[in-house]
Amino acid sequence: MASDSLTKLLPKDFIWGFATASFQIEGSTDVDGRGKSFWDDFSRTPGKTLDGRNGDVATDSYKLWKEDVELLAQYGVKSYRFSIAWSRIIPLGGRDDPINPKGIEFYSKLIDALLEKNIIPFVTLYHWDLPQSLHERYGGWLNKEEIVKDYTRYAKVCFEAFGDRVKYWLTMNEPWCISILGYGRGVFAPGRSSDRARSPEGDSSTEPWIVGRNVILSHASAVKAYREIFKPAQKGQIGITLNGDWQMPYDDSPENVAAAQHALDVAIGWFADPIYLGHYPPYMREMLGSRLPEFSEQEIELVKGSSDFYGMNTYTTNLCRAGGDDEFQGLVDYTFTRPDGTQLGKQAHCAWLQDYPEGFRSLLNYLWNRYHLPIYVTENGFAVKDEDTMPLEQALNDTDRVHYFEGTTRVLLQATHEDGVDVKAYFPWSLLDNFEWADGYVTRFGLTYVDYDTQKRYPKQSARFLTKWFKEHQEESSSPSGIYKRGTSSLSESSTKVPGTPEAADAIKIATSKPSKDPSRLKKIKQAVWKLIC
Numbered sequence: 001m002a003s004d005s006l007t008k009l010l011p012k013d014f015i016w017g018f019a020t021a022s023f024q025i026e027g028s029t030d031v032d033g034r035g036k037s038f039w040d041d042f043s044r045t046p047g048k049t050l051d052g053r054n055g056d057v058a059t060d061s062y063k064l065w066k067e068d069v070e071l072l073a074q075y076g077v078k079s080y081r082f083s084i085a086w087s088r089i090i091p092l093g094g095r096d097d098p099i100n101p102k103g104i105e106f107y108s109k110l111i112d113a114l115l116e117k118n119i120i121p122f123v124t125l126y127h128w129d130l131p132q133s134l135h136e137r138y139g140g141w142l143n144k145e146e147i148v149k150d151y152t153r154y155a156k157v158c159f160e161a162f163g164d165r166v167k168y169w170l171t172m173n174e175p176w177c178i179s180i181l182g183y184g185r186g187v188f189a190p191g192r193s194s195d196r197a198r199s200p201e202g203d204s205s206t207e208p209w210i211v212g213r214n215v216i217l218s219h220a221s222a223v224k225a226y227r228e229i230f231k232p233a234q235k236g237q238i239g240i241t242l243n244g245d246w247q248m249p250y251d252d253s254p255e256n257v258a259a260a261q262h263a264l265d266v267a268i269g270w271f272a273d274p275i276y277l278g279h280y281p282p283y284m285r286e287m288l289g290s291r292l293p294e295f296s297e298q299e300i301e302l303v304k305g306s307s308d309f310y311g312m313n314t315y316t317t318n319l320c321r322a323g324g325d326d327e328f329q330g331l332v333d334y335t336f337t338r339p340d341g342t343q344l345g346k347q348a349h350c351a352w353l354q355d356y357p358e359g360f361r362s363l364l365n366y367l368w369n370r371y372h373l374p375i376y377v378t379e380n381g382f383a384v385k386d387e388d389t390m391p392l393e394q395a396l397n398d399t400d401r402v403h404y405f406e407g408t409t410r411v412l413l414q415a416t417h418e419d420g421v422d423v424k425a426y427f428p429w430s431l432l433d434n435f436e437w438a439d440g441y442v443t444r445f446g447l448t449y450v451d452y453d454t455q456k457r458y459p460k461q462s463a464r465f466l467t468k469w470f471k472e473h474q475e476e477s478s479s480p481s482g483i484y485k486r487g488t489s490s491l492s493e494s495s496t497k498v499p500g501t502p503e504a505a506d507a508i509k510i511a512t513s514k515p516s517k518d519p520s521r522l523k524k525i526k527q528a529v530w531k532l533i534c
């Protein structure tokens with residue numbers, strides 16, 4: 001049975017690809033009318049990033065995006081998850097502020113180029129880069145009345161501009177991180193915290209929970225707009241993506257078993273329970289009392305059912321022990337050291353990450369059983385210890401990362417075929433080494449190595465592994481698009497060439513490009529398929 005599931009394939013409509021986020025890759029922070037995001041100055045402030053470096057250049061992808069698309073095509077991905085920088089679209093951010101045509105143009109061209117290569121754009125609207133002016137004007141995420149309206153207008157501008165071609169939307173990336181890391185621990189922009197050594201302002205006991213509520217409402221309001229105004233014609237899917245690692249009891253003691261559930265309630269349930277079940281987890285109220293901001297009846301109606309799928313970002317597993325005073329972990333202590341002194345798995349470069357694929361499988365099962373919705377894994381990845389200081393050759397031979405993905409892909413098959421979990425997508429993080437937030441550039445999560453002196457990209461072994469793995473473990477697409485894509489994948493060892501002529505390839509390009517009013521389009525598509533068959 002077990003070995004059986006490992007030889008079964010993923011269905012042909014399974015989506016896999018690599019993920020990035022705007023501020024982590026784009027650079028060019030002051031060109032073409034982009035307004036400031038609150039990460040711009042935060043990352044330039046001494047002491048906020050480990051290596052003192054900022055997001056001004058990153059992987060220079062605002063300039064090198066064509067190269068990035070080419071790389072994705074070489075990897076043979078079916079999809080690319082990227083995020084839109086709000087302050088490129090609306091430089092000052094607000095609902096009455098002007099739209100920047102250059103910003104629209106940038107993402108529009110990127111989307112077209114992806115579709116041209118038959119790569120599905122999977123778009124995040126907010127991956128942590130709030131327009132600075134909204135933070136200055138009214139406190140950004142702290143201000144419910146303003147932010148919900150401003151975010152909704154921004155989302156609508158994006159649906160309007162890109163929704164003819166984008167069929168997968170994520171409203172927010174990881175609200176726990178937005179709230180806790182930005183307004184509790186104060187390690188991410190805007191860096192607010194009760195710790196006065198860190199921040200002159202902030203209240204870690206109240207602000208994160210207020211921000212969390214406002215992020216949920218903003219998400220839900222944008223989804224309502226999408227469903228009412230755009231979805232009937234555009235027919236896309238929309239949801240939110242949550243971070244959350246598997247939480248395992250340290251041992252069998254009842255208090256540690258309860259602790260693992262408490263950790264899940266605060267890491268995941270805080271957002272997932274209102275969105276999928278219509279209420280906060282009871283433990284949140286037990287822990288926070290009146291500090292937990294309520295939803296009105298009307299608000300909960302808006303929130304409940306506001307995600308078409310479960311968007312899952314996950315990296316590791318924690319062993320949980322009751323105790324400690326960290327509310328952000330549900331008053332639970334985390335460790336990777338088992339009672340017998342052994343480690344859970346291989347240690348990554350960052351302290352919070354070890355390689356434990358069984359936890360990934362348990363989490364998939366937990367989420368499927370609790371929320372009963374298809375799961376899109378929108379992030380999963382590993383940073384090899386000391387990769388940044390290795391010679392290039394050694395860094396490219398990233399065996400620890402390959403091992404990590406061997407594990408997660410194996411359990412992906414097991415969860416699908418043995419456990420019956422409906423997993424629809426898998427996006428390893430990240431296409432490129434990039435700006436790793438408070439870590440600066442010393443922690444590398446890329447499947448592709450970036451030499452920051454030259455901006456040259458080098459595929460790592462892990463990228464080759466994943467390309468090959470999906471080629472071998474997914475049913476072949478019978479659509480012309482699938483055939484077209486296989487032919488363009490030059491990295492794959494056993495690449496089969498597209499049968500047919502250059503005209504056929506051209507015709508398929510037309511067929512797979514964005515729907516136009518061209519009346520002969522259908523005819524061209526038919527011709528394309530015909531030429532391929534013959």
Ligand code: GBH
Nearest residue numbers: 021173174177243313315352379429436445
């Ligand atoms: C993702 O978050 C992000 O979406 C992505 O932008 C980032 O590059 C990637 O991870 C790699 O880090 O010890 O309290 O500071 C991952 C979720 C949650 C993982 C917070 C690290 C540290 C918690 N993160 N966690 S704490």
